[in-house]
Amino acid sequence: MLGSVADAFARVAAVQIDLMTGASSWEDAADLARKLEGAGFGGMLYTETTQVPWMQIAAASMAAPSLFFTTGIAVAFPRSPMLSAAMAYEITANTGGRFRLGLGSQVKAHVERRYSADFDRPAARMRDYVEAVKAAWRAFNREERLDHHGEFYEMTLLPPDWAPRRHDHEMKVDISAVGPMMTKVAAQVADGVHVHPLHSMAYLEHRLLPDLAAGAHEVGRDPSEVELIVPVFACPGDTPEERAADVATARRQIAFYGSTPNYAFQFDDLGFEGTTGRIRAKFKAGELDTIGDVITDEMLDHFAVVAPWDELADTLIDRYAGRAARVVMYLGEHRIRTDPQHLARWGEVARAVQEAS
Numbered sequence: 001m002l003g004s005v006a007d008a009f010a011r012v013a014a015v016q017i018d019l020m021t022g023a024s025s026w027e028d029a030a031d032l033a034r035k036l037e038g039a040g041f042g043g044m045l046y047t048e049t050t051q052v053p054w055m056q057i058a059a060a061s062m063a064a065p066s067l068f069f070t071t072g073i074a075v076a077f078p079r080s081p082m083l084s085a086a087m088a089y090e091i092t093a094n095t096g097g098r099f100r101l102g103l104g105s106q107v108k109a110h111v112e113r114r115y116s117a118d119f120d121r122p123a124a125r126m127r128d129y130v131e132a133v134k135a136a137w138r139a140f141n142r143e144e145r146l147d148h149h150g151e152f153y154e155m156t157l158l159p160p161d162w163a164p165r166r167h168d169h170e171m172k173v174d175i176s177a178v179g180p181m182m183t184k185v186a187a188q189v190a191d192g193v194h195v196h197p198l199h200s201m202a203y204l205e206h207r208l209l210p211d212l213a214a215g216a217h218e219v220g221r222d223p224s225e226v227e228l229i230v231p232v233f234a235c236p237g238d239t240p241e242e243r244a245a246d247v248a249t250a251r252r253q254i255a256f257y258g259s260t261p262n263y264a265f266q267f268d269d270l271g272f273e274g275t276t277g278r279i280r281a282k283f284k285a286g287e288l289d290t291i292g293d294v295i296t297d298e299m300l301d302h303f304a305v306v307a308p309w310d311e312l313a314d315t316l317i318d319r320y321a322g323r324a325a326r327v328v329m330y331l332g333e334h335r336i337r338t339d340p341q342h343l344a345r346w347g348e349v350a351r352a353v354q355e356a357s
Helices: 002-009 026-039 054-063 081-094 108-114 122-140 180-189 201-218 240-258 261-268 275-284 288-294 297-303 309-320 333-338 340-356
Strands: 016-021 043-046 068-071 099-104 173-177 192-195 227-236 304-307 326-329
Touching: 016 026, 016 068, 016 333, 016 340, 026 043, 026 054, 026 333, 026 340, 043 054, 043 326, 054 068, 054 081, 081 099, 081 122, 099 122, 099 192, 122 173, 122 180, 173 180, 180 192, 180 201, 192 201, 227 240, 227 309, 227 340, 240 261, 240 275, 240 288, 240 297, 240 304, 261 275, 275 288, 297 304, 304 309, 309 340, 333 340
Parallel strands: 016 043, 016 326, 043 068, 068 099, 099 173, 173 192, 192 227, 227 304, 227 326
Antiparallel strands: none
């Protein structure tokens, strides 16, 4: 099974380097996009936390007409599939095809208590959601009339006056997946997977890729059709002092994600049993400032890329070339915005990865 997956993903084209970004003003979004485009980045990935991503993407895409844009992720269940489909369709039309829709379930507490939406059976719900989005896109393209009848969503009405202007750009929808159930859904109905930032190469090789292959084979699909978008905790710098701030941030973020019981297997698989319990004990004791201390140097080597500038591109290529379509830098936004030298070094890395891979 694993061999067939490796062969499939070896056919992935050159890796693109993107930057993860979040909430900002439209002016700041446009300014950052111009900087990244000039430096040689491939694209930008927008998260949805305190701010919806759509308007920032519109501003950034107009400022940087060669960058590619993704949502990683837009929260699915609080929105009708029709709304997500329509927004993605409009952005794709106006960017000339430089967009793909990334969807995620979020967690139960946020969906139910912050968004006041339904969360039950998230994997089955996401399957229906993605199929509804694709049905809407086919209707927008005048390929067929809207006629989606799913377990959770039913959409059958799209009068001509309410259909968006048709375009010929390819539409893609990706979903975030960690465990086998959501990964199977992604393999069967989505175009790609947003890999969780908390991942090791062992997780990719021995859990995610085999689960993707198994799900794809169930429906007669080639696993190579499912692209990976992979956020990475990259901590570059030519000295330990230069890397220190990013390393500290990476330790804290790994610990934050690793506090979730459902992610404990990420540590256990590598022989770091009990790590999630130790992190949660610090949370309960109110020791939030030191949760990163639980993440040892050995753990960091698995979950982050810590390297001198001149070695970073090769390290990223070794890890992700042939596996990932887009590799997203999770850290570095602040320094890239404010430090021209830091931006230039990142640009060198981005161009080197894209050319060599």
